[in-house]
Amino acid sequence: MKLTRRNVVTGAGALAAGSLLPGRAFAQEPLNVGFILIGPVGDFGWSTMHDRGRRRMEEVLGDRVVSTQVEAVAPPDFDRVATQLARTGSRLIFTTSFSYFQPTLRVAEQLPDVMFENATGTSTRDNLAIYNARFYEGRYLQGVIAARKSRSKLIGYVAAFPVPEVIHAINTVMRGAWSVDPEMRIRVIWANAWFNPGVEADAARALADQGCDVICQHTDSPAPLQLAEERGIFGFGQASDMTQFAPNAHLTSSVNEWGDYYAERAQMMIDGTWEPTDTWGGLGSGMFRLAPFTNMTPEEVSEAEAIRDALADGSLHPFEGPIVNQAGETVIPAGERLSDDQIRSMNYFYEGIDVQMPG
Known part of the structure; x- marks a missing residue:
């Protein structure tokens, strides 16, 4: 300390x-x-x-x-x-x-x-x-971009702890990815730390070994992104613009x-x-922004910019119903949105996400 x-x-x-x-x-x-x-x-x-x-x-x-x-x-x-x-x-x-x-x-x-x-x-x-x-707005866009860039249809996610902020981020990444390709899947490794570069790198390495070719993270060091650079795959930065740490792997970062x-x-x-x-x-408030889009085609950048702007002006909302959890229960029906309190107390994964809470 x-x-x-x-x-x-x-x-x-x-x-x-x-x-x-x-x-x-x-x-x-x-x-x-x-x-x-x-x-x-x-x-x-x-x-x-x-x-x-x-x-x-x-x-x-x-x-x-x-x-x-x-x-x-x-x-x-x-x-x-x-x-x-x-x-x-x-x-x-x-x-x-x-x-x-x-x-x-x-x-x-x-x-x-x-x-x-x-x-x-x-x-x-x-x-x-x-x-x-509202970092989930950036997570939704990460899912869209990941689905465009992935060839294996597998997203890797280095997660800190199973708290609501991390849970709804994983769900939102998948909702963005499914908007492009419903066959997209995600694999999660729990780091049990907010900041531990060695553990974060090991988690990203394991995800790459399992075939994930885009790495998301909800931990604080550049280590997962640097591992993506080393392995020739793609990744997203966390909290700051991490382009410098992985110039060939970095796609964008949510910047606080x-x-x-x-x-x-x-x-x-x-x-x-x-x-x-x-x-x-949210994105329209100035409390966070997205770093420049890198290692993307002009068409991918154009799509990402349009989605970013729709998220910022509220015309696109990542928590529109229908939302069904892993138990097959409808959490919110079509035509409605989760409230802020429902989002930040989220303790379930969406149906179709093969991820379990750590024991």
């Missing part, structure tokens, strides 16, 4: 900040914002982009804000780290992983004068907001953009207008 501090408020300044009531404006002292990262800043993916978002917040707000960041925090260490951030003056703390959601609920109850925001969480409290981007959101939420704390909101922005 590595601690990164920038202009940390200490001593009398920290005590003064800590004495303010939640939601009150900070007149003299800069707002101290804490960040807890699940991986190292140098993962080139999820945690890298949250760090860039933090730096963007500082750039926008200048001397109105300072930040304290702790990276590579294992969930069992979360309570200690969050409590220490609060003790050293952080009045707004961003906890940047679904693995932190339950711990954040617990600590937020213990520290009612500190405002928390959890990335990919599922419910709010008086001092807890949640935020996420957190900075403007962080700046807006910190400014609300400064103004005394912060509220426990539920933010879930």
